[in-house]
Each structure stands twice: as C-alpha cells, then as structure tokens.
Amino acid sequence: MTQNNLGLAYSNRIRGERADNLERAIAAYEQALEVYTREAFPEDWAATQHNLADAYRDRIQGEPLANLELAIAAYQNAAEIFTRDAFPEKWARNQSHLAQTLIKRSGLTNAPEDLESAIQLLQNALTGATPQSPDFIATQYVLGNALTQRHERSKDLDDLRAAERAYRAALEAISPEHYDIEQYRNALPAIQSVMGSRLVRDGQWQQGLQLLRDSNRQLSQSTDKLAHANALYQTAKAHEHLTDWDNARTYYRDTLRLYKHLKDDPGMAKSYEGLGNVLATQGNLARSLVELAQARELYAKLARTDKVSEIDKLYQSVECVLAKQPHPDLTYGQC
Amino acid sequence: MSAIPFTESPTGFDDTTQLDRTFTGRENELSQVFNLFQSLERRRILIYGRIGIGKSAFLLEALATLRRNLPRKLFTYTALPAELDLATAALIALAQELPDDDWAQNTLHQMGIPTAKAIKERTTEASANVVFGAKMSEKSAPQGKLQYPTAALDTLIDRALKKYPEGVVIAIDDLDKQNPARVRQLMHDAQGILKGRAWFMLTGHPTGITADLLTTERGLFDLQIELKELDQKTTYQMLVNYLDSVRIKDHCTDPSDPRSVLPFSPETARHFCQVSQGKPRLFNRLGTIVLNRAAELQADKITPEVLQAGLKSAAPKLQERAALNFQEERVRSRLQERGSLSDETIEIEDLEQLGVRSFSELVPILEKLEEADLAHQILRSDAQEFAAIDLPFGEFIDTE
C-alpha cells in the first residue's frame, strides 16, 4: 500500500481512536509527500495535499485554529494542480472542502469574510461538479449550512431562500440508502422552521405558521432531537411575536424540556429566557422571576456577559412591578 | 314523550322553535345585550366561554329576540368556516340576507356560491320557519376567492345600510372552534371592518386570543360577556323545558310540580342535573344517553336504578361517539390515570410513552377529547392544563 492510501485508510477508519488515527494519517501523508514530489508526480502530489488537508481539517489534537490554517494551505497547494480546466471534478471537490474549512474557521473566529469566501467557493464548485454526484450533493448541503449561518448575521431572507434551494437540490439527488440521509432530510425542515419564524415576524403569518407546523411535524418523526428542539424554539418565538402568549409559553416549555433532555445549555438558557419573558408579559411575575433566574445562571455559566446584564435588567424591572403589587408574604428590595 | 328532546348543538337555524322552547336562563346576560341595542350607535359584542357552554345557543336566542323586536335592523348570522377570513364570511352572510340586491347576488355568483334566493327557496320548502339565512354549508363555501373582501364588504354594508338605516348586525359564530393563533390573526386582519359601520357579535374561547383581547384590545369590544356553567336551579329548569318541548299533551313547565320532570322523578332529575355540572352540551349528551338506556331497559320511569344504569353507560358511550384512534385513546387513558396533564408538569418520559416529544403535539388531541366531553381544559393563565371528566360510576349521591 502506498503511503497516500495508508493515510486514507487511517483517516477513514471507523474503529479505534479517531484522534490517533488522524495523527497517523497526517504522518503517513507527510511521508508520502516526500516521495511524490510536485515536479515528478504532480497529480499524486496534489491528491496527497488534498487528503492531508482533510486530515488537518478534522484533526482533534493540537490547536484548532492552527490546524485549520494548515488545512487551508494544503487545499491551496492542491488547487495549483487541480485546476478547473485540467481536473474539473477534483477541482470542484477540493474547492468544496476548502470552503468547509473556511466555514469551520469562521465558526471559531466569527469572521464574516471566511463565510463569504466559502459561499463563493461553493457556488463556483457547483458549476464544476457532476450533477447528482456525491460531491454535488455534499456541496449543496454545505452551501445550505453556510447560507443559514450567513442569515444569522445578515437577517436577509434571500439567504434562507437560497439555503432552502440548496438543501432541496441535495435531497432530490441523494439516494435513500445514503448513510447520512437522515441528516440531509432534517436539513430542510430545520431551515423551514427558521424561515417560518422569520415570515411570521415579517407579517406573512399564515405562510410562516404553516412552515413551522410542517417542520415540527417532520422533525418530531426524526431522531434528530436537537433539530426538533430548534424548530420548537422558532415556533415559540413566532407565537411570541404574534402575542399569542399561551402558545408561546407552551412551545417554550416544550423547547426547554427537550434541551434539558439533551443537556444543551445554550438552548436551555434561551428557553428559560423566552419563558420568563412570556410569563412576565402575562402578568405571572413571580413565576417569571424563577425562569429568568435560571436563564441568568446558565448565561453566566456560558460566559455570556451581554445576556447576563440583559436578563439582570429585565429581572429588576419585573421585581419592581411585583413590589408595587401588595403581597404580604414577600419582601422586595428598592426599585 | 314523543321523542328525545336533547340535541348536540343548536345549529338547526331553519327551526329555532326548538331553541325558543328549550332555551333557559342567561337572563342577566341577555339583558346586557338588549340594553346595548337601545342605542343607535353601532357596537361590538364578544361572547366567550368554553366549548359546549352555550355560546351559539345564546347568540341565536339573542338574535331571534332582537329580530322580532327590531324589524328595522338587519340581523345576519354565520358560523365561520375553517378556511375563511372574517371579511369574506361576513360578506357572504350579509349578501345572502339581501336577496333583492343585485350587487350582492352578483358577488355571491362570482364566488360560486348559491345565491340567497335559491337557498331561501330551498329552506322555505323544508320549513316555514326561516329565521336566518341558511348557515354556510360545505356547498356554499366559496370556490372563487375575492381579491378585496374588505372593500367588497364595505360596499355591501353601505348598500345594506340604505335599506336598513337603523343598523346592520353581523354575528359570527364558531371562532371558538378555530386555532387561537389563527383567530388572533383573523382578528388582527379584520380590525378595519370590526371598527367599521356594522355591528358585530362574535363568539370566542376563554383562553388564548380572547384572554388577551380582553386585556390588550380593551377598546375593541363595547361588551364582553363570559358564559359560565348554569347553576343547579337553572339546569333543573332547563331539564323541565327540554322535556316539555316534546310533550304532546299535559304541558307543564312549573318546576315545583313533580310532573314537570316526568319521566324523571324530582330526585333523579336533581341528580341528573348535578352530574351535568351546568354544562349544556354535556347535559344534552348525557340526556340522550340516559333516555336511550331507559328505552333499552323498557323503563317508563327514570328511577334511581335506571339513572344509574344510564350514567354508567355514559363514559363508554361518549368514548364510542368520539371514535378515538389509537393515539387519542392512549392520551385519554393516560389523562384518566393521571387526573390531569399540563405543559408545565409533563415529563419527557411521559411524552415519549405517548409517542410524541412535545406537549404541543398533544394539544389537538386533548382538544378533541374536550370536544367529546372526555376532558376539560382548566382555565389558568400560566399553563395549559387539561383534566379528565369524572363521570360518577359509583354510589348514588343525592344532594339535599
């Protein structure tokens, strides 16, 4: 077996310690690169660079940001040989993996430029990928993820629409036997719940609620509880926006229950916050304080100082209103 | 007795004589409505209360009386169909009441709805007692959608006001049967027409939309009436009235006369009223079940034993009527076991055992159980809670 193939075997090995395997893969690729020089074996050299990049991208040991930098450099090396004209499919795959790495980095650094370039790369890569091929499907899916992330910042509905198109394209091409089919299937309702909530806030409530209902129904059948919890959260927010407090409260409680079950602290924090807000709006002040205190504690644990002070303010104002209501068994501080 | 007097719902609008003879109580609430009609200024009235408490019956009773006494006002009634907005529903109801108005008939025609004339002809054949235009049936649901229902309704109200200068009243029933989120938006979208020149009477459910319409939209309604359970004395009188409505001779509506509750005895009548909890729909359903059981037993009097047998068959009968599927039955038996279920206290394990992951997936099922009188929602502002309905199977309790 050549070193390149050995590296591949290590990085794809399912059993054994994935971290160790990746280390072995990296060592094997680096060794291979000494044999396959760029001058003598340009194509093999590029393929090894690409594989090495994949291993760095997924590497568990070491400094995460540094690993990603190494991965990016290696993809860029590979790109010198895998040009669009000479190797259209390899070019497309390499670009797509580079994009995934940039997305990963933007998740760490919060840098919008990485996400932007990733989206560009993916959209470009799609023009080279063979339609309906595994690369095409994976690229559409990653593009969907990237656009969803961009929407979180841009709040641009077009990003959501484009993400939905990308997921749909991936789903239409994927075979039902695909090992990741569930993940692909859930992507669509997941994005639809974000879109539904968004449409409700934009005033297209009927369409929005319909999307939310559909996505909740689909996700409730899936094993992806986190995606379901997120969709329930979007639904709660939409009802809160519609000043439908009763339903908002029920959906926040549903969300909270599921995030708790999943031990997802950020999810629990925002559900407590939403629930506390709704209870306060409905005049259930004492109940609201209990939930807000929970939210505060979790945000503190997550070092979300911005959120902590936001909740503190809200907490105090609820306390103030409560203090003005005569209630013999409790004493309140000054407002 | 010539027939079983009890009915599910008061939706026989082509024949309100039954309602006229059976409608009982609510004097205070009715007079609040009538007082408002002393004024010429248009008003908006909201009647709210749980399902089966008697909102539709109240609305129809009020409208029938008003119509008899105020011939120069136009009264229209419609039960809001599931897929319609308020403006379109109001438009159709109003147009059907204006058979001689070409514009109205044209609009109906455009929407693919049988025109009022056709409907009137059909219903007058069936009964000489047309009080209100036919309620909207599936057949009269619009096929063509109007592009600007609000504008069209406005025009039609104008035309109607020329003919009935003292006022046009549009009663829209069954808002309580819709998803509160939908009702909320329907109301929101209909702010313009609600604040326009017609009178409106609406019915709603006490939680959700209605609850905060009352707090946040204080200005929208001039009068809000909550219908609650009838007291025992009124329920007893209601039984008397129902029984009398099917008597061919020996009429008697005096509750102090024991003959007024025949074939019940005063004792079994009281017990029956107690079990019905002053909820008119439950009262009607149980009434049918008890009388049917008595017929099966070939009993000509409702003795304590016969009543007991009737009530015993009630729970299974109600379940049978509800035609629950597997999932609904699972929820029902869990509810029975626990006494109550709420979004606040239910645990993920309970949900998983019921095959769901969120309480919101149970809500439509619990509402269906409420509809079937197998559950009832506990009204509270901090949680959605449903409790089982306890039908007494056990010993005979007399209240005196």
Ligand SMILES: Nc1ncnc2c1ncn2[C@@H]1O[C@H](COP(=O)(O)OP(=O)(O)O)[C@@H](O)[C@H]1O
């Ligand atoms: N005050 C009343 N007197 C006699 N019958 C009543 C009264 N209120 C309601 N009913 C009857 O009880 C049943 C349920 O009432 P309904 O008006 O349909 O309830 P809701 O509209 O609140 O769901 C109907 O058969 C109705 O005719």
Ligand SMILES: [Mg+2]
């Ligand atoms: Mg009704």
